[in-house]
Amino acid sequence: MDFVLDASIALSWCFPDESNAYADQVLDAIGPMTAVVPSIWAYEIANAMLVAQRRRRITEDHRNKVANMLNTLPIQTHDVTVSHTLKTISAQANSLDLTVYDAAYLDLAIRIGTPLATVDRRLREAANRVGVAEFNRENG
Numbered sequence: 001m002d003f004v005l006d007a008s009i010a011l012s013w014c015f016p017d018e019s020n021a022y023a024d025q026v027l028d029a030i031g032p033m034t035a036v037v038p039s040i041w042a043y044e045i046a047n048a049m050l051v052a053q054r055r056r057r058i059t060e061d062h063r064n065k066v067a068n069m070l071n072t073l074p075i076q077t078h079d080v081t082v083s084h085t086l087k088t089i090s091a092q093a094n095s096l097d098l099t100v101y102d103a104a105y106l107d108l109a110i111r112i113g114t115p116l117a118t119v120d121r122r123l124r125e126a127a128n129r130v131g132v133a134e135f136n137r138e139n140g
Contacts, residue, residue, distance in 0.1 A: 005035035006118035007044040038104040
């Protein structure tokens with residue numbers, strides 16, 4: 001079974017001060033299950049880690065170790081057309097009061113019919129409003 005992995009979960013694995021039990025549960029589920037992400041995911045992760053390094057929140061060595069760890073995970077990227085992004089995902093973002101970035105995760109979960117793993121409150125609430133299940137081991 002697949003599930004959509006929001007960047008907020010992966011960033012919890014990157015920064016010790018953001019560690020939490022739910023994110024650890026999601027990490028443990030990857031392997032037997034495949035995490036699915038929109039193409040924006042890698043850019044979000046890379047940018048957040050680079051900004052953290054520039055602000056001296058993490059070292060370059062830590063950033064490289066996390067990148068290597070993430071590269072070992074079975075994460076499948078889904079692309080969408082420019083038209084789908086500009087029309088459908090933008091409309092979802094507008095109607096659900098999300099960023100287009102967050103709406104990309106929700107749209108993917110809707111399109112492939114899988115739960116969504118996120119620690120982002122607004123995204124979780126929007127997913128609940130449109131009937132997308134929150135990932136947990138029982139439904140994943």
